[in-house]
Amino acid sequence: MRAPAPLLVAFRTFGAFVALGALGLLLPAAAPGQEEPVQGAGAPRFPAPDLTRPAPRWPDGRISFTGTPHEIGNWEGPPDGTIFFNVRNGRRIVPRPSLPTNLTVDQVPFQPWAREQYLQRQANLTADDPHTRCKPSGGPRFWHTPYGTEVLDLPETKEIIFIGVGTPHSWRIVYLDGRPHPKNLKPSWYGHSIGHWEGDTLVIDTVGFNERFWLTREGVPHTSKAHLIERISRPNFYQLKYEATIDDPGAYTRTWSGGWYLRWSAGNEPFDYLCQENNRDPARMIGPQGEH
Secondary structure (H helix, E strand, C coil), X not given: CCCCHHHHHHHHCHHHHHHHHHCCCCCCCCCCCCEEECCHXXXXXXXXXXXXXXXXXXXXXXXXXXXECCECEEEECCCCCCCCECEECCEEEECCCECCCCCXXXXXXXXXXXXXXXXXXXXXXXXXXXXXXXXXXXHHHHHHCCCXXXXXXXXXXXXXXXXXXXXXXXXXXXXXCCCCCCCCCCCECCCEXXXXXXXXXXXXXXXXXXXXXXXXXXXXXXXXXXXXXXXXXXXXXXXXXXXXXXXXXXXXXXXXXXXXXXXXXXXXXXXXXXXXXXXXXHHHCCCCCCCC
């Protein structure tokens, strides 16, 4: 099965988008009403969906994050969705998928070293993103994954499994059986996730991350102290709302939140995505001096 060509183009051109956004990161926050909608990668590439169509439900009435027996598909991670808004020339950069409640970059409670690391990654045009080296991506970075994210709802085992097609043969498991986090967790790419439902919203609590991935595509840092709360809901058939609350005393001075919407990709199904061998993306990740 082929990944949609427009998504592939957007994914590969994201570095150019970030390069433009990085130029204004240290400028003052935008005044109310001063916003610059992102075009290009964030512009609609498909006919506008009917957002009044309700989300499907399972026979027992629970909300479904999947398709229907007659409408297959999965969720497309937005290449331009950001967990906070950058600022350029005094205007907020507002990617279409991002939640309107996101902070601006100057409002994010970075510790000094974390802000410096973020700005350095931006200045380097995000050329060192571990994801392009076939490394798993935990937390919000997982939800940028190209080529679709599949959701397996398994009430028999009280688990939900998230499979990112554009990942190195890896997946996330969320346990819904009421277990606590184990003590003395060994840090890992996806951490340990437990969850519960609040109405139609899936709430995921994750700890135990390693520090070998970026929290988002823009290069947002984190530490092994990170405690992540993710809230996932489906307001209509065609959108999945993702919001993450980040509590990381190793990198931030207080808790903060942000997120974006994912788009339903009709007809999209998982395919055998191979990233371990013959990965050509690192050669395309070029820094500001034209160096790989």
